[in-house]
Amino acid sequence: MKKYIDSIKNTVLASSLPESEIYNQLIKGGFKVENYSAGALLHIDGEECTSLDIILSGKIVVERIDLSGNLLTISEFHRDDILGGNLLFSKQPFYPMTITAKTPSSILSMDKNTLFQILSENPEFLLTYLEFISDNAAILGNKIKHFIKKSIRESIMAYLEYESKRQKSTVIQLDMTKKALAERIGVERTSLSRELGKMRKEGLITFDGKSITLLS
Incomplete structure (x- = not known):
């Protein structure tokens, strides 16, 4: 001591x-x-x-x-x-x-x-x-x-990977609105929604109003 x-x-x-x-x-x-x-x-x-x-x-x-x-x-x-x-x-x-x-x-x-x-x-x-x-x-x-020049996708993935580790699940429960999430990672809400849509089309994630699931 x-x-x-x-x-x-x-x-x-x-x-x-x-x-x-x-x-x-x-x-x-x-x-x-x-x-x-x-x-x-x-x-x-x-x-x-x-x-x-x-x-x-x-x-x-x-x-x-x-x-x-x-x-x-x-x-x-x-x-x-x-x-x-x-x-x-x-x-x-x-x-x-x-x-x-x-x-x-x-x-x-x-x-x-x-x-x-x-x-x-x-x-x-x-x-x-x-x-x-x-x-x-x-x-x-x-x-x-x-x-640092992170793309929107990099910012989203950094958040999802951290929450996946914290929640110990690939199904990430959201405790905030999409608007709050956009502010959390420093992007516009419309940009966040657009990028999430692209990621879903590419088979990287699925999501609903309460959660986002990492697929790969």
């Missing part, structure tokens, strides 16, 4: 937190330290962001596969960097790309409620957090704009 407390306390973001607070959060589960081997997936494209991740050690990369099958590294993160800070309190808190451990890595995850409590009670932590997410959003946003 002591090594975790020291490692967390030595990060820029958490340096303002008392050791007693770090200890209590580790005991209560508000803070969780997780270790990843090289090549392990931290988050996949379309996954909901539910915690703030602080890198305690290792190298983390944001990656995507382009239309030619090439693996592109969009950005790299190292000790003291954070993941999910610009997504966690968003109305659309979903990772836009896959996040992978490039080397063996250790990550501190703060759940959303715990983070909100700390932000409310610790002005120094709040200021540092705002600086982090502002810098990260600017850097990552520019790189995403440069690399």
Whole structure:
């Protein structure tokens, strides 16, 4: 436990937190330290962001596969960097790309409620957090704009594949309207309906008002 407390306390973001607070959060589960081997997936494209991740050690990369099958590294993160800070309190808190451990890595995850409590009670932590997410959003946003040009079909499939894994079924139950789904993946509703129709004609999916079934 002591090594975790020291490692967390030595990060820029958490340096303002008392050791007693770090200890209590580790005991209560508000803070969780997780270790990843090289090549392990931290988050996949379309996954909901539910915690703030602080890198305690290792190298983390944001990656995507382009239309030619090439693996592109969009950005790299190292000790003291954070993941999910610009997504966690968003109305659309979903990772836009896959996040992978490039080397063996250790990550501190703060759940959303715990983070909100700390932000409310610790002005120094709040200021540092705002600086982090502002810098990260600017850097990552520019790189995403440069690399990402997803087609409507790619966006639909990324969503369906994530929900299929989450629901553990190829019959994906929809908990939103088609309009909300279109907003979720960032396309016009008419474009979504048109592409779903094409995918059905090609034998990729079937769908009704409440579900979409992956056929291949």
